[in-house]
Amino acid sequence: MLWHMASGSIRVTVWNEGRHERHKPGVADAYPNGIHGALAEALEQAGGFEVRTVLLDDPEHGLSEDVVESTDVMVWWGHGYHGEVEEEIVDRVHRRVLSGMGIVVLHSGHFSKIFRRLMGTTCDLKWRDEGEREVLWVTRPGHPIVRGIADHFVIQKEEMYGEFFDVPEPECTFLISSFEGGEVFRSGCAWLRGAGKVVYFRPGHETFPTYYDPNVRRVIVNAVRWACPAWPPEEVRYGRREKGW
């Protein structure tokens, strides 16, 4: 298993369904290079990443053993086609996260099989898709994921997501949103699972140009850096153990 060395680049695989861009009105206008393209651009401009983008309709959804085993951090965007992701691929990504790979789940990825598998809950929530003002407040200043973010930032038009968000109590909640309509949402959350780090970051509806927003890009870049295992984790031993040292 090859891992990112501290001196090298973080190997990121951006996973996107990639279908809305072809079928849903307005999405290709907002994201002419695909949502994956905008995310990859954000990482490449920040520097220090080796970025690969893969799509649902690629063979094995773009997540062959080789790809997964050579990924330090995965970024996940899905929305309308979660059910088409094969269980075998979900198993593979799940195993890799528990072995140390980071995963950054975005927006409607809350309903992806891999996120629900990692959380153990429904990951359900309230929503309203009318383009409302969202204010994101920092609730853990000093956390690496909010590096360079002031005490809050504003997105002018976004889909509303509202509580209750059915996830396990986050080990760290770093951003909480309020929406024009008065709802709130834990928009930035982090958990450890096995040897891996899991981040959920809310913004990014397909019909709004959210992934060009500099604050949103900064949080994503920071989250990928934070979630990266910078070294080969020790072998974890399970099973029968002889007595002694």
Next chain:
Amino acid sequence: MLWHMASGSIRVTVWNEGRHERHKPGVADAYPNGIHGALAEALEQAGGFEVRTVLLDDPEHGLSEDVVESTDVMVWWGHGYHGEVEEEIVDRVHRRVLSGMGIVVLHSGHFSKIFRRLMGTTCDLKWRDEGEREVLWVTRPGHPIVRGIADHFVIQKEEMYGEFFDVPEPECTFLISSFEGGEVFRSGCAWLRGAGKVVYFRPGHETFPTYYDPNVRRVIVNAVRWACPAWPPEEVRYGRREKGW
């Protein structure tokens, strides 16, 4: 040490500064029997409590050894005079919490010595006192403290408290507020400290009639019940230990 028995009443001591009611315009109008009086009334109407109210200006701030040792749950409201609470009394209440007593800290009690002692942080926050609409969203349905509360409730006029709220990551966040001005706040939080339970519940500015609101009263009643140690805790042994069983 006498403790509440399951079959008996929960012995609650409501602590209030009790000075705003005498000196600050409008407070006596909102709370003719004092803030402590309104809180005591809420508990008494709910039933199952033996309620005592004490004030800053009472001898030992009303918190003699006898009072503290016969309290199952303390409710704390303070605002302008935190600095006048003697360290010795804070020590006494702190010891009692670690031994199992519950404590429910309300609103501006976030800056009380006892809460800052228990948290180990500044407990600072943002605020704006202009009477704004507050919506409180339930973020842990099923938790005993939000029993009987729908998925949200509204207070028409309250002081705004905004994040960052400098407390340790809550072990459970059960309510998050949004305010008219767009700010958010973790308004219902719980922690264990030693053998005791600590609850922070945000609403209750002295110039608004918040403590007559049925939802607010319900949360306070639930919080006191949840924080109650219903039995004598086992003796906790520290110090030198001989080998063997």
Next chain:
Amino acid sequence: MLWHMASGSIRVTVWNEGRHERHKPGVADAYPNGIHGALAEALEQAGGFEVRTVLLDDPEHGLSEDVVESTDVMVWWGHGYHGEVEEEIVDRVHRRVLSGMGIVVLHSGHFSKIFRRLMGTTCDLKWRDEGEREVLWVTRPGHPIVRGIADHFVIQKEEMYGEFFDVPEPECTFLISSFEGGEVFRSGCAWLRGAGKVVYFRPGHETFPTYYDPNVRRVIVNAVRWACPAWPPEEVRYGRREKGW
């Protein structure tokens, strides 16, 4: 949906594979009425429970919609046949936990489908089945689950379970074990998932008479009481939400 009322009994369903008792040498000697029988006896002797026992080989594994919907807390013992539990039944129990039902998972139940589903991790661990002395130390005095337990207790012969135990960081770790061979294990852990409470309690290998031990029984009884939702949880609303109050 009918729920336990505070004045009534807690409705417990004890689930057991029930096969070792028939096929594995020594198990029927240790548990002539089955492991489920010993567990039911412990609850019945403590009082306040309405106990039902069901087995893997019952129709629907004993977990029909009716049974699951009328259970406040489930106790789960499985070991050699986890793979035979139908996914549909796991889905049903999982939904019920997220809706508020408590679940107390015992010993080798760490590898059950329902526990792994709730945790989102492998739940793997080290083990050695040689009958070693286990000392269980209380790490959260005052917690209702260790009510009546001194600062530690000893089991003379048990299977060893050793760390790393691949579960999410417990929200509360109330017991940690050391074994004769020098290993340690987080033997008592609790988490919230949705509106439900999840407890893992380690002891109880099928060839040792562990479930007759008074301390072990006390922890199980306490855990069932703690995990019980004593009231109808509010309806949790998800999905599209209109603006306004």
Next chain:
Amino acid sequence: MLWHMASGSIRVTVWNEGRHERHKPGVADAYPNGIHGALAEALEQAGGFEVRTVLLDDPEHGLSEDVVESTDVMVWWGHGYHGEVEEEIVDRVHRRVLSGMGIVVLHSGHFSKIFRRLMGTTCDLKWRDEGEREVLWVTRPGHPIVRGIADHFVIQKEEMYGEFFDVPEPECTFLISSFEGGEVFRSGCAWLRGAGKVVYFRPGHETFPTYYDPNVRRVIVNAVRWACPAWPPEEVRYGRREKGW
């Protein structure tokens, strides 16, 4: 306020009482350059640190405003003279931690004023000073603090520390010890407080050569790296906030 830049060294201040080395038999033999000297040596050999050592008997206990403000991570060893540390200095270190400085508290530092201040609890525990074998088990593989540590390591002779350890539930428990006598202890724990990271690491009694052990040194080096704020944290704003963006 000057902070460590990613490209530079981590500025570490090792604080030691420095009295046992002069007065207690055997300590100067175990630590001819003082406990602080052994700790500084470990960091310097690992590289990437700019290490300063200060003692209780230095002016301001070696913790002037200048020293504290130019420290990224503090390492704290104290035992017999916690009470002599001035409150004003504790306030200063406490403020700096909440502003982002890391602190790694070692062994008997559990009873230091700064650690108890940060935890909000007594930080009490059981102990026995007879030189017992300690086995430390990794309970969060993949965590940067246990990088390079196998699934466990052994210290041949150490003071026993036993549970209950009266601290808030750790946000991450990365090591749990078992001792020859059968006790257990959460030996590696981490918390966030404000913008700062707090680590407790158990080993290191003054009469044993523990701080020469390669595994112990590795954990300390890793902990200092993990606790370092590698960048200037954003200004945290508190107090009255005007409406608007």
